[in-house]
Amino acid sequence: MNAPRAPYLMNTDTTFDCAAFGFDSARIRETLSILGLQAEHAKLAERIRRETTGGEAKAMVHSCCIALARDRGFALIERNIGIECFTQTWTLHLQCYGQDFDTPKYFGERLAIAAAFVRAKIPQGLLQLQHSLTQQTLINNLSVKFADDTATLGPLIDCVVKLTSLNVYLSAEGYHLPQIDELRKALTKLRKETSHWHQEASTDQLTGLMRYNTLMEALDHHIDIAHRGHDGRSGKPLCVAMIDLDFFKKINDTYGHVVGDFVLKHVAGRLQAAVRDFDMIGRFGGEEFVIIMTNTPLELAEVIAERVRKGVMDTPLHLKEFSIPITISVGVAMLRSGERKEALIERADKAMYEAKNAGRNRVMLAKDTGDSGTLPEL
Ligand SMILES: Nc1nc2c(ncn2[C@@H]2O[C@H](COP(=O)(O)OP(=O)(O)OP(=O)(O)O)[C@@H](O)[C@H]2O)c(=O)[nH]1
DSSP states (O other): OOOOHHHHHHHTTOOGGGGGGGGOOHHHHHHHHHOOOOHHHHHHHHHHHIIIIHHHHHHHHHHHHHTTSTTTTTHHHHHHHHHHHHHHHHHHHHHHTTTTTTHHHHHHHHHHHHHHHHTTTTTTTHHHHHHHHHHHHHHHHHHHHHHEEEEEHHHHHHHHHHHHHHHHHHHHHHHHHHHHHHHHHHHEEEEEHHHHHHHHHHTTTTTOOOOOOHHHHHHHHHHHHHHTTOOSSSOOEEEEEEEEETTHHHHHHHOHHHHHHHHHHHHHHHHHSOOTHHHHHHOOOOOOEEEETTOOOOOHHHHHHHHHHHHHHHHOOEEEEEEEEOOOOEEEOOOTTTOHHHHHHHHHHHHHHHHHHHSSEEEOOOOGOOOOSOOOOO
């Protein structure tokens, strides 16, 4: 006889797929082996069905239910599952007691029942109590039936205890999966929120570029990498470009502060379009930006800075009837051996002011940078 399906699972989307609960055939075998359940127990279970549960299942469930009803959680079964459904399922399980206990179907159904209990918000203890009452009733019945035949009674009781262990174990596992799923969902949500807040905290609201603090942290980090493992001569080249908009005050004065903000946003976009994917751009403050170029010798940094300058110059901002020409002045400096970020930024800033003094809209290199390709000594 095939094990009938538990009634209160019929209207759910629950499958009896025990693989979904992490039970493949190897784990089923392992579980049975740990619990000491073997082929002989199939025969013993069949005897138990014949002697007791086959004909007395209904009466057994009825007496167990009286005991179970004393538990406060029982009201939840009444409300969320329905007593008839619950007792029907229990009766069916008793009628098929231990049948096919070594099959994925047996495992899947018990795991799914526990999951249905979780969904119905019924405490795990109640399901465990149900198993324990079943065991007790079975042992009582068998003890009465085989009072004079302890040789038969012993293995039957052993079989009941082992099958109860299996059922209790499966109900605990079935309870954990939805709980782990919930935890996983909560964790994913938390991770998303954290990454959102991290993004918010590290991004300049107006331009979408890195904020000053994040930019400086990144610079510190990459300077460490550039210095690390070298003997003062063989570190990886790192360059920074300090960028300042030309006559930005005039733009503000002419078109207003709001348009000035649009210009800053527009320039940020141009900078991003002109650099390489791995270059880092941040807003240094007001109308100043910084590009960090890792693993980049000075000649290459100059080429990139020139591309950035041209990109901004060639793309005026079109806003309503206005076409606002924008230019930038850029100072580029390459990290020297042992140099910290403050000194590096200062040299790039100085070069940028030289670009301003030389007529603006140009790129100037910090003079004392030394040979490109290696970190020059101080
Ligand atoms: N719209 C807008 N303006 C800003 C912002 N931050 C700074 N500014 C303005 O940027 C202008 C910078 O002006 P200055 O430092 O005189 O420099 P400049 O006019 O660009 O001239 P040079 O740098 O010498 O070419 C000031 O008017 C600031 O008010 C901002 O977030 N939005």
